Amino acid sequence: MARLAEFQGKQVLASVGIAVPRGRVARSAAEATEAAARVGGAVVVKAQAATTSRAAQGLVRMAADAAAAGDAAAAILATQVGAFAVTEVLVEERVAIATERYAGIIIDDRRRCPLLLVSARGGSGIEETARAHPEAVAELPFDAVEALPQHAARELWRRVGVHGEEQRRLADACVRLARAARTVEARSAEINPLVFTADGKVVALDCRITLDDAAVFRHPELGIEVARELGHLPTELERIAWAVERDDYRGTFYFLQMKDGFARGQRVVAFHGAGGGGSMMAMDALQSRGFTVANFCDTSGNPPASKVYRAARVLLSQPGVDGYFGSGSGVASQEQFHSARGLVKAFLEEPLAVPAVVRLGGNGEEKAIEILTGYTRSLGVPVECYGKDTPVGACAERLAALVASAPAPESQPNAVRPAPATQPYSFATPTGEITYDHAVCARCESKACVGACVPQILKLSEAGLPVLAVTLEEAKRGRCTECLACEVDCRALGAGGGHVELPVPGLDEYRARRGMA
Amino acid sequence: MAILVNESTRVLVQGISGREGRARAKLMREYGTTVVAGCTPGRGGETIDGVPVYDTVLEAIERHGGIDASVVFVPAPQVKDAALESIAAGIGLTVLVGDRVPVWDVLEIARAASGRGVSFLGPNTLGCLSVGKGVLGMIGGRAASARAWFKPGKVGVASRSGGMTSSTGYYLSRAGVGLSSLVHVGGDGIVGLPLPAVARLFEADPDTACIAMFGEIGGSQEEQVAEMMARGEVTKPVVAYIGGRAATSGVRFSHAGAIVEGGRGTHEAKVAALRGAGATVIDAFDALPAAVARVVEG
Numbered sequence: 114m115a116r117l118a119e120f121q122g123k124q125v126l127a128s129v130g131i132a133v134p135r136g137r138v139a140r141s142a143a144e145a146t147e148a149a150a151r152v153g154g155a156v157v158v159k160a161q162a163a164t165t166s167r168a169a170q171g172l173v174r175m176a177a178d179a180a181a182a183g184d185a186a187a188a189i190l191a192t193q194v195g196a197f198a199v200t201e202v203l204v205e206e207r208v209a210i211a212t213e214r215y216a217g218i219i220i221d222d223r224r225r226c227p228l229l230l231v232s233a234r235g236g237s238g239i240e241e242t243a244r245a246h247p248e249a250v251a252e253l254p255f256d257a258v259e260a261l262p263q264h265a266a267r268e269l270w271r272r273v274g275v276h277g278e279e280q281r282r283l284a285d286a287c288v289r290l291a292r293a294a295r296t297v298e299a300r301s302a303e304i305n306p307l308v309f310t311a312d313g314k315v316v317a318l319d320c321r322i323t324l325d326d327a328a329v330f331r332h333p334e335l336g337i338e339v340a341r342e343l344g345h346l347p348t349e350l351e352r353i354a355w356a357v358e359r360d361d362y363r364g365t366f367y368f369l370q371m372k373d374g375f376a377r378g379q380r381v382v383a384f385h386g387a388g389g390g391g392s393m394m395a396m397d398a399l400q401s402r403g404f405t406v407a408n409f410c411d412t413s414g415n416p417p418a419s420k421v422y423r424a425a426r427v428l429l430s431q432p433g434v435d436g437y438f439g440s441g442s443g444v445a446s447q448e449q450f451h452s453a454r455g456l457v458k459a460f461l462e463e464p465l466a467v468p469a470v471v472r473l474g475g476n477g478e479e480k481a482i483e484i485l486t487g488y489t490r491s492l493g494v495p496v497e498c499y500g501k502d503t504p505v506g507a508c509a510e511r512l513a514a515l516v517a518s519a520p521a522p523e524s525q526p527n528a529v530r531p532a533p534a535t536q537p538y539s540f541a542t543p544t545g546e547i548t549y550d551h552a553v554c555a556r557c558e559s560k561a562c563v564g565a566c567v568p569q570i571l572k573l574s575e576a577g578l579p580v581l582a583v584t585l586e587e588a589k590r591g592r593c594t595e596c597l598a599c600e601v602d603c604r605a606l607g608a609g610g611g612h613v614e615l616p617v618p619g620l621d622e623y624r625a626r627r628g629m630a
Numbered sequence: 631m632a633i634l635v636n637e638s639t640r641v642l643v644q645g646i647s648g649r650e651g652r653a654r655a656k657l658m659r660e661y662g663t664t665v666v667a668g669c670t671p672g673r674g675g676e677t678i679d680g681v682p683v684y685d686t687v688l689e690a691i692e693r694h695g696g697i698d699a700s701v702v703f704v705p706a707p708q709v710k711d712a713a714l715e716s717i718a719a720g721i722g723l724t725v726l727v728g729d730r731v732p733v734w735d736v737l738e739i740a741r742a743a744s745g746r747g748v749s750f751l752g753p754n755t756l757g758c759l760s761v762g763k764g765v766l767g768m769i770g771g772r773a774a775s776a777r778a779w780f781k782p783g784k785v786g787v788a789s790r791s792g793g794m795t796s797s798t799g800y801y802l803s804r805a806g807v808g809l810s811s812l813v814h815v816g817g818d819g820i821v822g823l824p825l826p827a828v829a830r831l832f833e834a835d836p837d838t839a840c841i842a843m844f845g846e847i848g849g850s851q852e853e854q855v856a857e858m859m860a861r862g863e864v865t866k867p868v869v870a871y872i873g874g875r876a877a878t879s880g881v882r883f884s885h886a887g888a889i890v891e892g893g894r895g896t897h898e899a900k901v902a903a904l905r906g907a908g909a910t911v912i913d914a915f916d917a918l919p920a921a922v923a924r925v926v927e928g
Contacts, residue, residue, distance in 0.1 A: 220733060220737070220819070220820060222819055222820055222824075222849045222850060222851075223850060223854065225736075225737060225740040225741075225744075225820055226737060226740070226741070227737065256741065257734060257737035257738055257740075257741055258738060258741060295734065298732055298733070298734045300733060325732055325733045325734065326730075327706065327730040327731060327732045327733065328732035328733070328734065328735075330707070331707075331732070362705055362706075363649075365729055365730075387793065388791060388792055388793035388794070389791055389817060389846070390789070390790065390791020390792075390793055390794040390844060390846060390873050391791065391793040391794060391797065393846075393873045393874045394794075394873060394915055397875065413792075413793070414729050415650070415768075441793050442791065442792075442793025442794045442796060442797040443793075443797050443800075444779065444793065444796040444797040444799075444800040444801075445771070445793055445796070446756060446768050446769060446770055446771035446775075446792075446793075446796060447771060448771065475771065475775075475796070476771040476772055476775050501797075501800060502804075504916055506916070591649065594649075
């Protein structure tokens with residue numbers, strides 16, 4: 114989640130010269146006691162959790178001394194916020210407050226520039242304040258490249274009735290906040306409350322910085338593990354999926370777990386969408402037929418078959434689903450047979466044990482339907498595929514019918530795994546490795562791989578065996594597009610000598626820990 | 631006429647030597663778009679599928695004369711520099727196909743475009759297409775598909791979802807409702823030509839009689855269209871669908887700009903604003919072709 118915890122946000126503020134209370138992070142009652150002793154005197158103990166109204170939830174507690182701080186931390190660390198436990202508290206010095214203000218930098222989608230928003234009434238919800246006291250709130254659009262001018266910030270505070278030394282100091286903090294937002298490339302950076310202390314200083318008592326997911330790659334110093342707004346801390350499977358996306362720029366793969374701890378028979382399905390708009394409509398269609406989606410997933414933007422394959426493997430690592438449903442907008446610009454091949458490879462390797470309905474409408478849909486339905490007949494569970502002329506609602510109906518009628522398969526075929534090659538011929542792809550067993554290829558009559566290879570980088574050697582028609586280096590650098598035809602079409606139409614190894618780091622270990630093969 | 635692209639638009643492709651640039655330049659040409667040159671720094675002097683490649687945008691303009699639009703196919707971290715180059719060269723429309731462009735980069739691009747008096751479409755856009763005239767970007771995927779899917783007529787399509795731009799165009803055409811231009815404004819929160827800007831273009835286009843709009847939760851684009859209708863700046867009928875009714879607040883579904891933050895940009899608010907301004911808002915996407923047909927046939 115690309116939102117900084119309060120203590121991380123305060124480190125960012127401190128780095129641009131905005132005063133924050135002295136404080137330390139603790140992960141246990143004992144650590145909190147020690148932290149409070151080091152801070153000295155009366156402290157406040159605050160849960161580091163992505164939630165609002167912490168005080169009302171008992172997640173912010175005052176403590177008169179170190180021992181009381183330990184008790185407060187123990188109580189907070191025993192609290193659940195939503196489905197997640199609180200794991201960290203911030204122990205901070207208490208500050209003598211004279212006035213509480215608000216300052217925030219947000220990005221204005223109408224004017225396409227950053228906006229400084231201030232309120233003379235800080236503290237609770239800025240939106241209610243804006244409604245109840247519009248005179249206390251003012252905003253200032255400013256240039257995305259030039260620094261926010263001090264004079265403009267002073268004038269803004271004057272307009273909401275703040276004067277003198279407090280005005281001067283608040284304006285200075287706002288200029289620094291704007292610089293911080295620009296530096297870490299925040300989508301929003303808010304300080305609430307921004308207080309003027311009894312001894313005449315401006316201090317940020319709390320802060321909330323949301324980063325731009327797309328810019329996180331430029332900020333390794335922030336230590337963001339998963340650059341996604343998930344609404345919760347990333348799960349183990351989400352981390353595995355994120356690594357796939359992070360390491361392969363081709364197309365987009367987005368994965369979000371929405372449900373955990375379910376079992377067969379509860380009408381929970383794995384959802385594989387393509388494109389944001391179409392995916393939302395598809396999830397609506399599933400929900401209106403009594404299904405719950407285990408996850409949100411989107412593979413779009415013309416991803417290679419290898420990325421769709423990895424996405425499907427992640428989706429299939431959610432035990433307990435009753436079905437697999439895929440649909441995008443229905444009329445995709447991208448060639449849909451790539452997605453079909455990625456799904457076939459993942460379904461056969463698993464092997465898929467529940468009904469699947471996938472709508473692959475758009476370019477190449479006839480071929481996509483033929484590949485996905487034709488190459489999965491050995492599975493023993495129904496795999497249906499539709500094109501652009503079948504509405505998403507009708508596809509959801511089909512899944513409902515199949516889930517209702519499909520008995521558990523009597524005998525699952527064995528998962529498709531390659532035998533060790535006796536005469537291996539291997540080359541690296543951009544994210545994996547292709548191995549032909551030329552001993553098998555010698556028996557193959559179709560040599561389907563050579564014709565099916567989408568980028569046409571294979572040829573038959575003098576001995577009549579498939580080999581690269583480009584250099585090893587060219588294949589690795591992207592001439593091989595990982596279309597997977599050399600495995601998927603080979604298995605269906607040839608002798609089965611081709612295999613593409615596409616690792617998903619951490620997935621096998623994750624599955625083993627959860628008792629999946 | 632049509633908007634943003636037509637048969638006489640002269641086009642530059644930035645990043646023409648990459649995987650996407652090469653493939654999409656081919657699509658554009660096969661659909662009839664006039665692609666006059668490509669640009670990839672370091673690759674000047676090459677020819678890709680018959681298109682001459684230059685190191686810089688200005689060099690391409692000097693060699694080929696006026697260029698009306700540049701379509702940028704470069705990875706997200708390089709989009710800002712490519713866009714600023716096209717804008718600095720004064721090209722009237724820059725199409726940013728790239729996904730995951732950092733938002734502060736987009737703000738810089740917007741600032742430069744505004745200073746130079748030029749426009750940009752996207753980022754994170756499939757582009758735009760004027761039926762039978764030309765395409766910028768990748769709508770349709772293949773020229774043959776684009777010809778088969780989109781039939782000529784008087785309805786303009788504007789969408790915040792790329793896939794739904796094609797879907798809307800296809801389902802309307804299949805129902806016998808023809809199209810003037812299709813525009814995907816881009817999936818991000820900050821875009822160069824948002825729905826209100828596209829509505830303004832359709833309003834001024836004599837070939838367009840009605841606007842079919844696919845909106846999404848989040849942001850304020852749909853509300854702005856409603857405000858323009860209320861002010862009389864958009865007088866042509868608008869038929870809209872707003873996606874994301876079931877989405878959870880605060881959760882971003884993929885790269886779409888579809889996020890509800892702090893109660894702003896909700897489904898209900900958008901539907902109410904548009905209906906209040908006189909737009910036809912349908913609840914089920916499947917009902918769109920019939921609703922548009924009723925409006926067009928009056």
